[in-house]
Amino acid sequence: MLTKVPKGMKDVLPAESALWRAMESAMRQAALLAGYREIRTPVLEHTELFARAAGETSDVVRKEMYTFLDKGERSVTLKPESTAGTVRAFLESGLYAQALPLKLYYLNAPHFRYEAPQSGRLREHHQFGMECFGAAQPTAEAELIVLVVNLLAGFGLPNLAVRVNSIGCPKCRPAYQEKFRTYLAGKADSLCKNCVERAQVNPMRALDCKEERCQAQLADAPMMLDCLCEECQEHFEQLKRLLTLSGIRFTVDPRIVRGLDYYTKTVFEVTMETPNGVLTVCGGGRYDGLVEELGGPSIPAVGFGFGMERALMLLEQLPQEERRLQAQNEFPQVFTAFLHKGLLTDAFAVTENFRKAGLRADMDHQGRSLKAQFKYADKLGAPFMAILGDEEVEKGVVKLRDMTTKEEWEVALPEAPQALQKRLG
RNA sequence: GUGGGUAUAGUUCAGCGGUAGAGCGCCAGAUUGUGGCUCUGGAUGUCGUGGGUUCGAACCCCACUACUCACCCCA
Numbered sequence: 001m002l003t004k005v006p007k008g009m010k011d012v013l014p015a016e017s018a019l020w021r022a023m024e025s026a027m028r029q030a031a032l033l034a035g036y037r038e039i040r041t042p043v044l045e046h047t048e049l050f051a052r053a054a055g056e057t058s059d060v061v062r063k064e065m066y067t068f069l070d071k072g073e074r075s076v077t078l079k080p081e082s083t084a085g086t087v088r089a090f091l092e093s094g095l096y097a098q099a100l101p102l103k104l105y106y107l108n109a110p111h112f113r114y115e116a117p118q119s120g121r122l123r124e125h126h127q128f129g130m131e132c133f134g135a136a137q138p139t140a141e142a143e144l145i146v147l148v149v150n151l152l153a154g155f156g157l158p159n160l161a162v163r164v165n166s167i168g169c170p171k172c173r174p175a176y177q178e179k180f181r182t183y184l185a186g187k188a189d190s191l192c193k194n195c196v197e198r199a200q201v202n203p204m205r206a207l208d209c210k211e212e213r214c215q216a217q218l219a220d221a222p223m224m225l226d227c228l229c230e231e232c233q234e235h236f237e238q239l240k241r242l243l244t245l246s247g248i249r250f251t252v253d254p255r256i257v258r259g260l261d262y263y264t265k266t267v268f269e270v271t272m273e274t275p276n277g278v279l280t281v282c283g284g285g286r287y288d289g290l291v292e293e294l295g296g297p298s299i300p301a302v303g304f305g306f307g308m309e310r311a312l313m314l315l316e317q318l319p320q321e322e323r324r325l326q327a328q329n330e331f332p333q334v335f336t337a338f339l340h341k342g343l344l345t346d347a348f349a350v351t352e353n354f355r356k357a358g359l360r361a362d363m364d365h366q367g368r369s370l371k372a373q374f375k376y377a378d379k380l381g382a383p384f385m386a387i388l389g390d391e392e393v394e395k396g397v398v399k400l401r402d403m404t405t406k407e408e409w410e411v412a413l414p415e416a417p418q419a420l421q422k423r424l425g
Numbered sequence: 426g427u428g429g430g431u432a433u434a435g436u437u438c439a440g441c442g443g444u445a446g447a448g449c450g451c452c453a454g455a456u457u458g459u460g461g462c463u464c465u466g467g468a469u470g471u472c473g474u475g476g477g478u479u480c481g482a483a484c485c486c487c488a489c490u491a492c493u494c495a496c497c498c499c500a
Binding site for chain 2: 060063064080081115116119120122125126129208258259276277279280281282283304305306307308309310311337339369370371372373374375376377378379382387389391399401403408
């Protein structure tokens with residue numbers, strides 16, 4: 001147990017963290033260009049916040065939350081999604097009183113869901129997400145969808161599928177839900193246990209059911225998309241026009257429902273083909289009622305969550321030459337080797353000198369033989385060696401060796417960093 | 426919650442009733458001031474835990490635990 005990471009958690013080791021950083025900077029840049037600024041909210045929120053925001057009937061709230069009592073007997077929860085916390089901060093700080101829209105993004109935010117882990121699904125995962133408050137127009141959705149698609153395409157990821165749907169608003173949805181509930185009631189005998197339950201609490205969820213018999217029963221079910229009020233209809237038409245105009249290939253999927261109850265009008269998903277099936281990389285939508293639901297003024301909003309591990313997983317499956325996201329090199333540019341222990345301090349000084357000049361430099365810390373130092377440097381991938389023996393120290397020089405060409409030459413100690421920089425270009 | 430699979434060296438795995446193995450990695454030597462390739466040598470194991478069958482169990486049986494994959498749901 002002691003040396004075992006808790007179930008569903010993952011370490012990001014050095015071999016991978018560089019790629020994470022590359023992805024992060026691409027995200028920051030994209031967000032910046034679209035006028036979004038970073039917000040960081042706590043991992044922990046009052047349980048009540050999620051219950052209220054995501055909805056008591058959602059699977060997330062009902063069975064997937066990391067909830068516990070703190071020492072003050074308050075029920076707190078590790079955030080399973082970030083929209084609720086962002087809205088809370090937005091309200092608490094009074095940011096809503098400033099010029100709207102307010103555009104926020106978060107990056108690398110840890111999220112927790114207590115589920116059975118498997119490929120592409122962890123108990124702790126990290127999301128990049130964007131939220132736009134105070135934008136009622138479909139340009140807000142379009143902006144986000146375009147941004148995500150361009151981002152993923154920019155990584156070199158092919159075969160993205162963008163699916164959009166509208167699930168109506170408080171004006172048109174209740175009538176539809178009633179219609180749908182009636183429809184389900186007539187089929188209750190042929191539906192799975194879950195769907196019978198769904199019919200009561202949130203009938204639209206049945207559309208998401210993967211059971212074949214349910215899908216067969218729902219083949220001619222009424223769709224929200226066909227029952228939208230005039231306003232929702234117009235909103236959706238505009239969004240489609242905007243996406244088409246932006247050159248985004250998308251499909252309308254009337255069956256997208258999303259697992260969180262706060263969505264209104266637009267919902268969307270970006271999915272990708274993987275060896276293990278289709279994975280959702282990004283999911284989001286409009287939540288015009290949530291800010292008010294959480295005690296604020298009536299402010300429309302749109303947002304999405306983007307699973308960073310999932311995107312990284314897909315990227316790692318991509319052949320190296322198709323990847324357009326490249327991790328920064330981390331190997332030392334020069335490795336200082338020294339002949340014997342008596343030259344330890346000289347070697348240390350030389351190494352530090354390289355570092356002062358902004359070069360990635362390293363040396364042995366194990367008392368290895370010269371030969372072993374070369375071997376080690378080779379493993380690290382250092383393209384140059386700086387070699388110190390008694391002769392060199394006496395003459396005040398260091399011998400530089402190009403590991404590829406095996407060429408060696410001597411340079412005066414103080415000039416070594418410059419000489420190397422020249423060679424490295 | 427339901428159903429598969431797996432558990433042996435640092436790591437990937439082979440062995441499937443009779444002395445615990447290989448590749449990779451690690452260390453050293455061949456080459457006492459020079460890496461990659463090659464060759465030689467070396468170190469490292471409660472064979473997941475507990476019980477049972479047997480003269481004898483890493484191997485067969487049972488239970489447990491952990492991991493993993495899939496379903497549901499999701500990022």
